[in-house]
Amino acid sequence: MSQAAETLLFELGMEELPPGALASLSDALTNNLVAGLEKAGIPHGKATGLGAPRRLAVRIADVAVQQPDRPFEKRGPAINVAFDESGAPTQAAEGFARSCGVDVAALAQLETAEGAWLVHRGVETGQSTAELLPGIIEQALTGLPVPKRMRWGSQSAEFVRPVHWVVLLLGDAVVPATFFGVDSSRQSRGHRFHHPDPVEIARADDYEARLRAAYVAVEMTERRDMIIEGVRAEGERLGGHAVMETALIDEVNALVEWPVVLSGSFDADFLRVPPEALVSSMQEHQRYFPVRDADGKLLPRFITVANIESRDPQRVIAGNERVIRPRLADAAFFWDQDRARPLAERQDGLRAVVFQKSLGSVQDKAQRVAQLASRFATQMGTTPALGERAAALSKADLLTEMVGEFPDLQGVMGRYYAHEDGEAEAVADALEEIYRPRQAGDAIAATPLGQLMAVVDRADTLIGIFAIGKAPTGAKDPFALRRAAVGLLRTLIEGEHAINLHALFSEAGAAQPPGLNAAEQVPALTAFCLERLRAIYLEAGFAAELFEAVRSVLDVNDFEPLDFDRRIHACKDFSQLPAAGSLAGANKRIRNILRRAEALPEAVVDANRLNDTAERELYEAIEARQGDVQRHIEGGEYSQALAQLAELKAPVDRFFDEVMVMSDDPARQANRLALLQRLQGLFLAIADVSALPESV
Template sequence: MSDETATLLFELGMEELPPGALDDLSDRLATAIAGGLERAGVEHAAVRALGAPRRLAVQIEAVARRQPDRDFERRGPARSVAFDDNGAPTRAAEGFARSCGVTVDDLQTLETDEGAWLVHRGTETGRDTRELLPGIIEHALSHLPIPKRMRWGDQSSEFVRPVHWVVLMLDEAVVPVTVFGVNSGHESRGHRFHHPAPVALKHADDYTAAMRGAHVLVDRAERRNHILEGVRAEGEAIGGHAVIDAELLDEVNALVEWPVVLSGSFDEAFLRVPPEALISSMEGHQRYFPVRDANGHLLPRFITVANIESRDPARVIAGNERVIRPRLADAAFFWDQDRARTLESRRSALGQVVFQKQLGSLADKSERVADLAARYADRFETDAGQARRAAQLAKVDLVTEMVDEFPELQGIMGRYYATEDGEAPAVAVALDEVYQPRFAADAIAASPLGRLLAVAERADTLTGIFAIGKAPTGAKDPFALRRAAVGLLRSLIEGQHPVDLTALLHDAAARQPAGLDAEAQVKPLVEFCLERLRGLYHEAGYGAELFEAVRSVRPLDAIEPLDFDRRLRACHDFARLPAAGSLAGANKRIRNILRKADCTPPAEVDAERLTEPAERALYTAMEERAPAVEALIAEGAYSEALARLAELREPVDRFFDGVMVMSDDPAVQANRLALLQRLQHMFLAIADVSALPDSG
């Protein structure tokens, strides 16, 4: 680095961090320190957020060694009160000068529209960065988002874990600071076992290389990539491919400083257990990566990442194999025990499980969903009997031992148990798909019956929770109703199911327990769903004007999400046509003209009263296209309908260029207003295109 800049290194060494906290704390610390430098006016270059299980570190390049000098101006009292009638300084002037550390003669005058004022101008010399760093570090650490802090020893300070060492350097120089009772220095610590001795850092630039020599990969991205490539290579080496879950990879990355990839095996007899249960055991309990063959079948192998480079890897592998066996044995035991009884025989147990105090048990909820699903079966082209059966069984796997041990397998195990019980394949699949989409990027259910159950289940939950007054408020959404609404809407739209949302929610509300006025909550619930729909389109990149163009023409008591989606996409297509801007502007103009008109236009246009060539041409063009447009609208082909209406651009433009709408003849005026009203209605049958950007 130059004489003007230096590399800054800050490392906080401690006991092993919770794996879920490492990435966030590392990023937040780097952002906070860089922000502190920026607030102090200290320029810098690239910022690196580094970290490992026993350390948080920040390395910043080209940090200016001092603040820049800063010109300042401090305003004092008005001259009218700063000097008496004889021009002598008053106590106000002398006090201001004294506070500035100068004499009254050193003060200057500032002329403003409000009068003249005394001012003190000068240049403040920038402080050395090393003087600023202790305050910046302390502020950054005190503002880290740590929900649960701890004390250690006789310290009164608190942090996420006990702190054992602190490094703070500018190039080769140590910057003195005391953090959590520990003085800064230039010594870090290496791997707990491979390099327990201190690591002396000669220069801040040497950090990552020095730590690598001490068996610690402090670059989180480098360490993660090392693990990823190692796990992939090991999977190929043992004849398969590793199943790499991104969250598990991040967790393992936060647990090891010196990753060493190893593989082990387990008894092939365990493969009779559903693979999802085995994978949950391996990933959730042991943090192992499962392995599949070329056909996607689970192999009796696993990959683990050790935090030590053992001289005897076979012993490490044997230890891991010994640990995983009882976990898999538990899964096999639960599988065998659960299969001893059918799902049907367990249904009665749902009556002992409370869904919500005012809404009854899971058995009550299942029957409500079954009734609703059977009613809407034809809209999803499914069998009503299968819909009822699937809904009655959908929650039963919650009372099995496997799901009690592995809650994340709900639905998945229901599918397996239903298949074992001989239930219809569509019913078995729906027991799993009812939970889709499980998260934002998840797909909706693939089968119509699965989508029907997903919609009915969410409609019951939404109406029930709204009925008991537990609608989401602010950021609080304990029943995940926002996610439920999005899942319902996506299932209807992406599944291409023409279902009236308002009618669906009314039907769901009618099935809620007696004594709850669920019907009264349908309107606010529809509005709630529309806001979720607005959010979906926003995330997909559609402008708010497209949503408003459709929302303004659809009554709240007749919202069909699939139809809404088709209209919005049609507006999106229309907006890209060359004629769109002109026609959007024309519709705005028509709206304003009709609003300001003193009369109500006739319902029909009188063709005989059209005397101007431009108005006759517009009327003819409209009537020629009207039958085709109406037919396309009836089919839901809104994009095609708007494309036909876009052909009206030239006659519309000629009309406004050559025709005076507000004629002195009242009859002519009324007829021209009727013509414009007719044109407006042709567009409003699809959307209010005046909400779209116009060519002006």
């Protein structure tokens, strides 16, 4: 007969939670409760985390109402100690029996390799789940990731917000418990305005339906979908499409219990302000969703999600329109004020802005970046003059009113102001592109000058922070150097720039303040970038063997990311060829043979000593392809080179089937070893294919 089970519901009601905390607290509470049940050995079904601004809740299906009975075995004294010579129990045996609550006669014996022992065996009756739940939940609450706790009233309990009610049901029964000074019950609460009266929860399974009737959509995914669909439909009704960023959707979802989508408008004159500033104002300050037309142009409309179904929606809309006007007016004022003074005039002010105490001011950094840009401009498809000008202006928008109000617009506003100042279009665009990619999945800079700036700015930051001893350790990366390294590497690879990392960081290190010995950090920084490169390829689905095949043939202190990328893609292409597995195995065999050889000759093959047909065919096949392979390698066409080498499968297989490399004739043995060295050398000029799996 199956054990009885009921649905468990726990709800903690409180003042409105910080928006950024709801999702993490809900996940943690769900996971902690599940872990507590499992630790107690209580079977259960699916756990569902629920939550809204004023509540955290968990519903778990099919929770056993009692722990299963568990057999136990308690070992006592050794038999030779438990009984005397006549077989009568000693005090040791009797004491053990008393501690177990049985007679000595009820004890069993256990035979082990170490000897025989008295044991007490039995079955421990499981406790009721209701008795265990208060402790399990207390532990779950203690383990929540609450960054800042608070006290309220006269009690000493601390939590993220004051707690007002607790619901704890197992099926239809209230489980008695007290948390944060509040006793559990079956009374929840609905929407603060639409349903301020208590909400009676008869059974745990009724929870979501009862709260929905009280104007609370407690299932977070459902509420999020309601917001997305409502905002999308309203955007279409307005003749455009709503701009819905994931972060804003999640924040709004954590702010409302009953989402009601409304829209409003603002004066079209504000559209003269760069749209990014208007969007930032709407999203960050008001949590509004902007609306764009079919061409992507901003419309003088916005969408908001209210937490109430007003009897007079127009009053709510009018209130939002009154609130947004001064925000947009501020943005327009900043735009007008900032344009009154060219970016170039702000450069000197950057001397008063500290970049890092040991690395000087932001102006010092801009000058170092200008020097580095001049050095690599030609290699990256632009001119030193443009590089120096873009670097000189690259940080100037830090001192504008707009960026002061909206820091996320750094670079964006620099581009707008540079265009207004009449700067070269490439320079203006580079002021924004220097920060690309801004995050994972973002595109790299689109122009050569922007790519140059993105690379040299990050190179200066990386070598400078390494030089002052602040390289990332473990999970700590306060200067976001891992992200900077990934951005630099992606730009060099996707922009197809053949830049040597050692040369780049050496030049950047030479420009750092004296006394830092930045040059000593170049090898460590290059190795750090190589590890970031590994992460990039693994995330992109490349097997670890492919990465190792390339890394093992390159000097880790002297390589080009673009060249590395071409090699690893060539290895991936090669691994898909029918000949790949066989040639990988052959290269392993060659490596082992050459490693065991007492002395390796020069890789010069004497054709006159090739007496066996198989070794002669291999030699001729190599000779026929070597020229083309070398030309492909010199041109960075590694896939084509490996495709040529894949044609050697048949003669290589026949060679190992028919030829004894380690011949008794020393001259013949040396000649065959030279042939294998020559074959191996062709592959190693690209990658160590012996690192690839033999079965592909």
